[in-house]
Amino acid sequence: MKINELFYSLQGEGFLAGVPSVFVRLAGCPLRCCWCDTAYAWRDTSGVDRTTEFILDAVNRWDTRHVVVTGGEPLVNEDWSPRAGLGGMLKAMKAAGKHITIETAGIVYVPSLACDLMSISPKLGNAFGNEAMDQARDMVTTRYAVRQLIDHYDYQLKFVVEGKEDLPEIEEVLKDVGGVRREKVVLMPQAKTRQELLDKSVEIAKLCEEHGYVLGQRLQVLLWEGRRGK
Numbered sequence: 001m002k003i004n005e006l007f008y009s010l011q012g013e014g015f016l017a018g019v020p021s022v023f024v025r026l027a028g029c030p031l032r033c034c035w036c037d038t039a040y041a042w043r044d045t046s047g048v049d050r051t052t053e054f055i056l057d058a059v060n061r062w063d064t065r066h067v068v069v070t071g072g073e074p075l076v077n078e079d080w081s082p083r084a085g086l087g088g089m090l091k092a093m094k095a096a097g098k099h100i101t102i103e104t105a106g107i108v109y110v111p112s113l114a115c116d117l118m119s120i121s122p123k124l125g126n127a128f129g130n131e132a133m134d135q136a137r138d139m140v141t142t143r144y145a146v147r148q149l150i151d152h153y154d155y156q157l158k159f160v161v162e163g164k165e166d167l168p169e170i171e172e173v174l175k176d177v178g179g180v181r182r183e184k185v186v187l188m189p190q191a192k193t194r195q196e197l198l199d200k201s202v203e204i205a206k207l208c209e210e211h212g213y214v215l216g217q218r219l220q221v222l223l224w225e226g227r228r229g230k
């Protein structure tokens with residue numbers, strides 16, 4: 001499997017924000033979000049082939065049971081067979097007592113993964129700045145995969161939000177998906193710098209207060225302004 005990077009840091013987002021975790025970043029993503037902070041992992045070839053043994057060995061070097069499988073987009077990887085490749089790697093991690101979070105945009109449903117938390121971040125229109133992104137937009141507006149993921153895994157739904165103008169689209173997504181508990185929905189300011197994060201946080205906090213969503217941290221921006229490997 002192609003690993004883009006493997007590093008130890010604090011989880012920056014979601015309900016496990018602040019928890020020391022090992023990040024296993026897989027190569028490849030078919031989306032092209034305009035504010036993506038991991039464009040270096042977009043290409044399928046932007047990684048080095050590693051075995052399960054190599055990855056487990058590396059993960060075990062750090063004293064935490066939390067592992068975050070991220071990307072890119074991990075669920076588009078074709079090597080999810082249960083006995084080999086990534087499926088096998090997750091099973092081996094689980095057997096070693098790890099807590100596994102998978103971070104996904106929710107564009108594909110993959111069943112029967114050893115996963116403790118499916119961290120789904122459906123992309124809104126604010127992620128696609130131009131007409132050329134129509135194809136990607138079609139993919140993200142297919143909510144069937146999100147529904148399947150939340151039916152089969154413990155989950156959180158995270159939305160990257162520019163401001164209150166994104167609210168109708170969020171409500172529409174939740175209506176399409178159906179049955180989502182609001183306390184599982186995290187809104188996070190779109191920001192690349194600490195200042196941008198602070199500037200947008202009050203408006204997003206108000207949205208959360210008014211509509212029953214959770215205001216999400218982005219510690220990787222607050223602490224390190226998205227520095228690679230943090």
Ligand code: SF4
Pocket residue numbers: 029030031032033035036037038039071072073105
């Ligand atoms: S889905 Fe994630 S990795 Fe892919 S382009 Fe969007 S933000 Fe970047």
